Structures are given as structure tokens and as C-alpha cells.
Amino acid sequence: MTIRCGWLAAVLMSALAGHAGAASFDLGRLFDAGKDVTAAAKSIDETEEIEIGREVAGRTLGAAPLVADPELQAYVNRVGRWIAMQTERPDLPWHFGVLDTASVNAFAAPGGYVLITRGLYDLLDSEAQLAGVLGHEIGHIVQRHHIKVMQQSAAVSAGARLAQRDNRSQLVNNAIGTGAEVLARGLDKDAEFEADRIGVVLAARAGYSPYGLVEVLHRLSARAADDASLALLFKTHPAPGERLTQLGDALAPRVAQLPAGKEPAIREVNPNVPPPVAARPVAAEGARALQQQEPGAAQTSKPAGEGGIDPAGILRGIFGR
Amino acid sequence: MAATLKHFMPALRMMLAAFFLAAAPAAAQQVTLERDSPLYAEPRLDASQVTQLKLGATGEVVGKQGVWLNLKTAGGSGWLFSFNVRFQSQQAGSGDSGTGSTAGRLFSPRRTVAVTSSIGIRGIEEEDLKQATFNAAQMKLLDGYVATRQAAERGARASGLAPEQVDFMGTK
Numbered sequence: 245m246t247i248r249c250g251w252l253a254a255v256l257m258s259a260l261a262g263h264a265g266a267a268s269f270d271l272g273r274l275f276d277a278g279k280d281v282t283a284a285a286k287s288i289d290e291t292e293e294i295e296i297g298r299e300v301a302g303r304t305l306g307a308a309p310l311v312a313d314p315e316l317q318a319y320v321n322r323v324g325r326w327i328a329m330q331t332e333r334p335d336l337p338w339h340f341g342v343l344d345t346a347s348v349n350a351f352a353a354p355g356g357y358v359l360i361t362r363g364l365y366d367l368l369d370s371e372a373q374l375a376g377v378l379g380h381e382i383g384h385i386v387q388r389h390h391i392k393v394m395q396q397s398a399a400v401s402a403g404a405r406l407a408q409r410d411n412r413s414q415l416v417n418n419a420i421g422t423g424a425e426v427l428a429r430g431l432d433k434d435a436e437f438e439a440d441r442i443g444v445v446l447a448a449r450a451g452y453s454p455y456g457l458v459e460v461l462h463r464l465s466a467r468a469a470d471d472a473s474l475a476l477l478f479k480t481h482p483a484p485g486e487r488l489t490q491l492g493d494a495l496a497p498r499v500a501q502l503p504a505g506k507e508p509a510i511r512e513v514n515p516n517v518p519p520p521v522a523a524r525p526v527a528a529e530g531a532r533a534l535q536q537q538e539p540g541a542a543q544t545s546k547p548a549g550e551g552g553i554d555p556a557g558i559l560r561g562i563f564g565r
Numbered sequence: 566m567a568a569t570l571k572h573f574m575p576a577l578r579m580m581l582a583a584f585f586l587a588a589a590p591a592a593a594q595q596v597t598l599e600r601d602s603p604l605y606a607e608p609r610l611d612a613s614q615v616t617q618l619k620l621g622a623t624g625e626v627v628g629k630q631g632v633w634l635n636l637k638t639a640g641g642s643g644w645l646f647s648f649n650v651r652f653q654s655q656q657a658g659s660g661d662s663g664t665g666s667t668a669g670r671l672f673s674p675r676r677t678v679a680v681t682s683s684i685g686i687r688g689i690e691e692e693d694l695k696q697a698t699f700n701a702a703q704m705k706l707l708d709g710y711v712a713t714r715q716a717a718e719r720g721a722r723a724s725g726l727a728p729e730q731v732d733f734m735g736t737k
Contacts, residue, residue, distance in 0.1 A: 302704045306697035310706055321712035322720035329717060330728060341707050371724065441734045451726030455632050458647060466652040485651055489599070492648025494734050499632050499646075500610065502731065508724040 288391050290355070294337060296394070297355030297385075301339065304359055308345040311362050313514040316342060323371060324358055324378045330449035331386045340378065342513075346520045348464070352381035354390050362513065362520050367463060371508040375447040376457025383442030389435045433482045437490045444495065453505035454495075461488050594626035596634065596650035604643035608633035615643035624650070 288296075310317060317340075324340035336356035343361045350360040358381040360374075368374050384390065440457060448454035465484035482490075495502075598618050605612040608630045618624075618640060628635035633644045712720070721727075 298704070299699065301707070302699035302701065303697045304694060305703035305707065306700040307693040309700070309703050314710065317706075317710040318712065319720075321710045322717050325712040325714065325717035326721045326726070329714060334714075337711070339707050339711055341710065438735075445731050445733050448731040449729055451721065451729060453631065454731075455647075458632065462647070462652050466654045485599070488648050488651075492646065495632065495648070496610070496646070498734060502631075503729045504631055505729070506725055508726070 288394075290336075293388070293391055294355030296391075297353040297357045300353040301341075301357035301359065304343070304351060304353070305341070308343040308347075308361070311342045311344045311513060311517060311520075313342075313517045316511060316513055319511045320360070320374070320378075323374055324382070327375055327379055327446050327450045328356070328382050330446055331382060333386050336385070344520045350377055350381055352384040352390070354385060354388065354394075356385055358382065358385070365513070368460065368510055370453075370456060370459075371510045372447060372452040372456035372505065373460050374456070374510055375450055375452040376443050376455075376460055378443075379446035379450075380439045380443035380457060382446060383439035384435070386442070387435070387438065389439070436482050437487065437494075440487055440491050441494050444491065448502055448505055451503075451506055453507045454502045456507070458488065458491065461491070595653040596624055596626060596636065597653060598622045598624075599649050599651050602645055602649040604636065604638065604641065604645055606643055608635075608644040610646075612644070616640040618645070623653075 320342055321338075321340045325338050328334060328336070328338045333356075338356040338358075340358045341360075342365050343359050345361045346363045347361045348363040348367065350358070350364055352358050358378060360377060360381075364377065365374075368377070440461075443457045444454045447456055461484045465488060598620050601620050602618050603614040604616050604618050606615050607613075616638075618638060622638060622640070624636035624638035624645070626634050627637050627642075629647070630644075632647050634647045634650065636643065636645050636650075
């Protein structure tokens with residue numbers, strides 16, 4: 245038992261280190277193999293979960309502020325809350341926000357915090373699609389996916405927890421590490437596929453067309469297929485195409501029973517709000533060079549911070565990864 | 566000669582305009598089969614089959630209904646389970662969002678988003694998240710936007726939404 249737990253911790257630590265291996269690492273199977281892991285996740289109570297999520301969300305807002313459009317933010321909160329009300333955790337302190345960044349991404353932080361980037365919001369063209377994306381994120385929170393992963397880090401091992409029982413903020417700090425990168429850590433593929441299935445069901449429960457998320461994945465898949473460098477983004481993630489295949493297999497037996505649902509129009513961002521500033525514009529020749537990379541040569545992505553682009557990072561964290 | 570040309574200029578302009586208008590539908594949504602799939606006469610799994618399409622076959626999306634795509638293919642027209650296709654990539658500026666067609670709006674963004682521009686812009690990333698510090702002012706704003714249950718219900722009603730009973734699929 246001790247040996248197995250030690251091995252488990254070692255594997256999880258390497259996964260949490262944020263390497264490409266995290267994506268191929270099948271956490272779900274390990275959870276199935278060891279019930280003690282699930283039991284351990286339960287030992288972070290809801291108050292702590294919310295506290296962790298709030299800290300993570302606040303730090304994420306430190307990286308990108310909210311779009312300065314109060315009516316848009318209120319609208320996304322109404323839609324998000326309505327979807328969250330269809331879950332088993334309707335009364336978490338649900339917060340939704342649109343981040344002012346051109347990146348295409350969405351994040352879920354524990355305890356009810358969901359942030360979607362304007363880059364992704366601008367790709368959506370119906371409230372049903374927004375519902376699918378928010379439903380996916382809400383799925384991560386309802387299933388406590390991040391908490392289960394965090395629980396495995398050495399910082400929140402049983403020993404550390406005992407030592408910090410009376411110092412909650414220290415616990416929170418240790419749980420999320422040195423920053424909000426907990427959101428950038430990959431969840432395992434199974435957690436993503438599960439969140440996709442939940443997203444479809446939650447949109448349907450809320451009265452929307454169940455297929456908004458499917459449309460968004462199709463769109464991302466088309467973008468990724470456009471050139472080798474974009475396809476590379478998905479090297480460490482389940483590619484949208486793979487997610488579509490998984491979701492299709494799960495949905496096929498259910499399509500006849502799923503309600504058709506509604507597809508209300510989505511609220512546009514106030515046209516007076518300027519588009520997000522390109523945080524670090526990259527020279528056009530850099531982008532072209534990336535596009536012209538040989539498929540074989542494109543296997544090694546240029547690390548960020550070398551004046552180049554980190555292609556694997558552009559869509560990293562999509563839907564809460 | 567010059568007079569003749571001048572005489573024909575309006576017609577030429579019209580012909581050119583017609584040519585470009587005719588070229589516009591080329592931006593219609595093209596899909597490629599991801600796996601061998603039947604093309605159905607109606608958007609139902611138990612409908613009669615128009616034909617069996619092979620992996621790699623292509624088609625043009627002319628409509629959609631739920632999870633089904635209405636496709637025009639070399640083998641005939643019919644309905645395909647949308648998970649079994651992948652959309653061919655959207656080139657910058659080729660989006661037919663201006664046409665207002667259902668299929669066009671479905672799979673292309675409301676605004677033209679150039680693929681290259683997303684390559685050229687780095688936004689929030691892992692490194693930014695690592696270095697970010699808690700922004701209390703933004704958090705206060707976020708708190709202010711929270712919707713009550715009642716507000717969420719009112720919003721849903723205004724959009725004609727009503728809750729449905731739907732079971733989860735294969736959730737642990």
C-alpha cells in the first residue's frame with residue numbers, strides 16, 4: 245500500500261510539473277484503481293475549495309483584467325448561473341467573467357469560478373455555444389477535477405495538512421503553489437472528455453440546444469487543422485477532433501432522446517470597448533516561419549520568452565486545462 | 566474600337582460582378598469524412614440510407630438540424646451525423662458570416678478572425694499565470710457581477726428557456 249501510494253505520488257508529481265507527459269498520463273484510471281485517492285480529495289472541504297478557487301481566480305485576474313463591459317459580464321453571469329442551477333451544486337458562489345485577452349481559452353477554478361477569454365467569446369455565435377463552453381467548465385467544478393489533482397501534490401499531503409490545520413491561508417497557498425498556474429496544468433484526458441459530456445448535458449438541462457459545444461469544437465478543430473504549427477498546439481491536449489470523436493461515441497445512442505433545445509442569440513461585446521491589446525505582438529516573419537515549419541521539424545516547440553512564440557501555449561488551458 | 570469597348574464597359578462590369586458573386590458560394594462550408602458513415606435521407610439514425618460515404622469523402626454543408634448536417638456530396642444529398650466529419654479550415658477573410666446563411670454562421674466566427682493573427686498574438690499564458698498576483702480591484706468587480714438565482718431565472722425566461730430532465734452520460 246505504502247509503495248503504491250509512493251509510486252502514485254511520484255507519477256502525479258511529474259504530471260503536475262506541467263510537462264507534456266501530463267496529457268498522456270491517465271489520471272482517471274489511477275482514480276479508479278485507488279479509492280483512497282478519491283477519499284483524499286473529499287478531505288478538502290467546500291469552504292477550502294471556495295477559498296482556493298477565489299485565490300486562483302484573483303490571480304488570473306491579475307494576469308488579464310475583465311472586459312470593461314458591465315452588461316456583458318452581468319449577462320454571462322446570468323447564463324452561467326442558470327446552467328449551474330441545473331447541477332448538483334447549484335448554490336456554490338458561482339462567478340463568471342470575460343477576460344480581456346485575445347487568447348482563445350476558458351478556465352475553471354474550484355468552488356464556482358469560471359473565466360472565459362474574449363478571444364473565445366468572439367468565436368461564439370449563439371448562447372447555446374456559450375452554454376456548452378460554460379457547461380464544460382462548470383462540469384470541472386462540479387466534479388472537483390482540479391481539487392482531485394491538487395490533492396495529490398506533496399503540499400497537501402496528509403502530513404502537510406496536519407501541520408497546517410490551523411493555518412488555512414497557508415494551506416490555500418500551498419495548494420495552489422506559487423501562482424495561478426494551477427489553471428495551466430493539464431487535467432488528464434478523461435477529465436476533459438467527462439467535462440465535454442457534462443457540458444452537453446448541462447446545456448440541454450438548461451433548455452439550450454445540446455450541441456453548442458460540439459459546434460465550438462468543430463470550429464476549433466478547423467482552426468487547428470489550418471497549419472502544422474496550430475496542430476502542434478494540441479500535442480499536449482486532447483485535440484478537438486479527438487474530443488469530437490469521444491463525444492460523438494458517447495452521444496450517438498442518446499441523440500434521439502435529447503431535447504432539441506433553443507439557440508438564443510448571444511450578446512455582443514459593447515462596440516465601444518476596444519479589442520484586447522496584443523500583449524506581446526510577434527513579428528510577422530516569426531509567424532510565417534512557424535507556419536512554414538516542416539511537420540517533422542515542428543515537433544520541438546520554441547520555448548516562450550526567447551523572442552519567439554510558444555505555439556503549444558497559445559491555446560493551452562482551453563476549456564479549463 | 567475604343568468606342569466599342571466603352572460601349573461594352575457596363576456589360577463587362579456586370580459580368581465581372583456576376584463572376585465574383587458566383588465565386589462567393591465557394592466559401593461555403595466544406596467538410597471531410599472522418600470515418601465511413603451512412604448518409605441518411607432524414608436527420609435520424611433509423612432513416613433510410615441515401616448512400617454509404619467513405620472516409621476522406623467530401624461534402625458541402627447546406628444546412629443543419631441539431632447534431633445533423635445536411636450535406637451535398639458526389640454520391641447524393643442527405644443527412645450526416647456531424648461528429649463524423651471535420652470542417653475544412655477557415656482561411657482568413659473567407660468567412661461567409663456576411664451571407665447570413667445558417668451553415669455559414671454556424672461554423673465561422675461572427676467576426677473574421679484571421680488564423681495568422683492568433684498566431685501573432687500572445688495573450689494570457691502559463692507564464693503569465695505563474696507570475697500573476699491577486700488583483701483585489703478586479704475581484705471586487707467580479708463579485709459585483711454575480712447573478713442571483715432570480716436574475717438567472719428571469720434571464721432564462723426572457724430567452725424562452727425552460728429546464729429539461731436530462732441524465733448524465735457515463736459520469737464517474
